[in-house]
Amino acid sequence: MADLVHDPIALGRVLSASVAEPDIFRQHKVVCPVCGYDYARFTGVRLVSGNDHYEAGWAGRGDLLVVQFEGECYHEWEICFGFHKGQTFAFARRLIEGR
Numbered sequence: 001m002a003d004l005v006h007d008p009i010a011l012g013r014v015l016s017a018s019v020a021e022p023d024i025f026r027q028h029k030v031v032c033p034v035c036g037y038d039y040a041r042f043t044g045v046r047l048v049s050g051n052d053h054y055e056a057g058w059a060g061r062g063d064l065l066v067v068q069f070e071g072e073c074y075h076e077w078e079i080c081f082g083f084h085k086g087q088t089f090a091f092a093r094r095l096i097e098g099r
């Protein structure tokens, strides 16, 4: 199983710069933060409890909602939503094999 790289990646690195074609979807495509390839699928979702005490594995003290992705390029990453003191933060982070 791949290990997590904890350094957050700006969410803009995992979203296409323009809306997907055809533009009737009005959505951005999820792209690989490593190579930019735009063929990716979500592989799982999990909710990690922070217990309001920094226990969810991110910089905030609240819960973390994690959506796992795998690209057809074989890179893996997560898009995360973390709750901290009434605000929700969004970021991505990579998974690296054998680290």
Ligand SMILES: [Zn+2]
Binding pocket: 032, 033, 034, 035, 036, 037, 071, 073, 074, 075
């Ligand atoms: Zn990739």
